[in-house]
Amino acid sequence: MSNTQQSPFLGFGLGLRTAHYETILSEKPAVDWFEVITENYLVNGGKPLYYLDSIRAEYPMVMHGVSLSIGAVEVLNFDYLRQVKALAARIEPAWISDHLCWTGVNGINLHDLLPLPYTEEALRHVVDRVGVVQDFLGRRILLENVSSYVTYVHSEMTEWEFLSAVAEQADCLILLDINNIYVSAHNHDFDPCDYLNNVPAERIQQFHLAGHIKQGEIIIDNHGDAIIDPVWALYETALRRFGPVSTLIERDDNIPLFPELLAELQQARRIAAQLARAA
Numbered sequence: 001m002s003n004t005q006q007s008p009f010l011g012f013g014l015g016l017r018t019a020h021y022e023t024i025l026s027e028k029p030a031v032d033w034f035e036v037i038t039e040n041y042l043v044n045g046g047k048p049l050y051y052l053d054s055i056r057a058e059y060p061m062v063m064h065g066v067s068l069s070i071g072a073v074e075v076l077n078f079d080y081l082r083q084v085k086a087l088a089a090r091i092e093p094a095w096i097s098d099h100l101c102w103t104g105v106n107g108i109n110l111h112d113l114l115p116l117p118y119t120e121e122a123l124r125h126v127v128d129r130v131g132v133v134q135d136f137l138g139r140r141i142l143l144e145n146v147s148s149y150v151t152y153v154h155s156e157m158t159e160w161e162f163l164s165a166v167a168e169q170a171d172c173l174i175l176l177d178i179n180n181i182y183v184s185a186h187n188h189d190f191d192p193c194d195y196l197n198n199v200p201a202e203r204i205q206q207f208h209l210a211g212h213i214k215q216g217e218i219i220i221d222n223h224g225d226a227i228i229d230p231v232w233a234l235y236e237t238a239l240r241r242f243g244p245v246s247t248l249i250e251r252d253d254n255i256p257l258f259p260e261l262l263a264e265l266q267q268a269r270r271i272a273a274q275l276a277r278a279a
């Protein structure tokens with residue numbers, strides 16, 4: 001893994017959710033690819049794998065994990081990684097991603113994607129672990145920026161500096177969540193364009209788009225609402241900077257009927273097509 005060669009552009013995808021399994025199989029909707037939550041399919045059989053295989057036969061897929069906890073101080077969970085590798089052998093995803101975060105301590109999973117302190121020490125720790133994971137899986141992984149509501153007083157660099165340094169030093173790729181940038185920019189009062197302008201373009205392999213809710217002064221990244229106009233605008237800014245990037249609409253809560261997600265996907269396509277025409 002010595003160069004930054006990206007995988008092909010997959011187009012415009014949706015997160016695969018159980019509520020839509022039957023619709024997808026019966027209607028074969030115009031979705032270019034699906035992203036699956038890795039942990040939902042780390043099972044030995046049954047309906048989840050039946051649907052996974054059936055839908056995989058029709059669509060490209062990528063795997064998106066929530067349990068890697070790449071920033072945690074505990075040893076990496078090789079049982080988990082073995083299962084991830086086996087699932088990847090089964091469905092041959094275009095790529096595998098997880099989050100730049102930690103999710104717990106002392107064996108307790110807090111079920112939250114918690115931000116790291118952005119220090120040189122944390123950087124060395126994460127870079128080492130990404131190297132181990134990539135060697136084990138035999139492929140480069142993508143790490144996603146998480147949204148955050150708190151920061152650490154001893155951080156020595158910005159989030160985008162930390163993310164960029166991890167990607168460069170560990171030779172991994174980046175899943176840029178546009179909504180998370182918007183949310184964190186609001187919560188921590190920075191310019192989201194500074195983020196976009198200072199991450200390495202050649203390592204951006206995928207975008208996430210999602211909705212959020214506002215609670216008082218804080219924005220919560222709940223993946224349960226429609227994407228708002230300022231996030232669409234930031235998506236357009238990102239496309240101008242990075243060119244075509246595989247784009248995924250992420251919805252984990254208040255799952256709507258499939259046509260509503262297709263309409264959001266169409267909006268992403270429209271924005272990208274307009275930019276391509278103007279170029």
Ligand SMILES: [Fe+2]
Pocket residue numbers: 144177180208210250
């Ligand atoms: Fe995301």
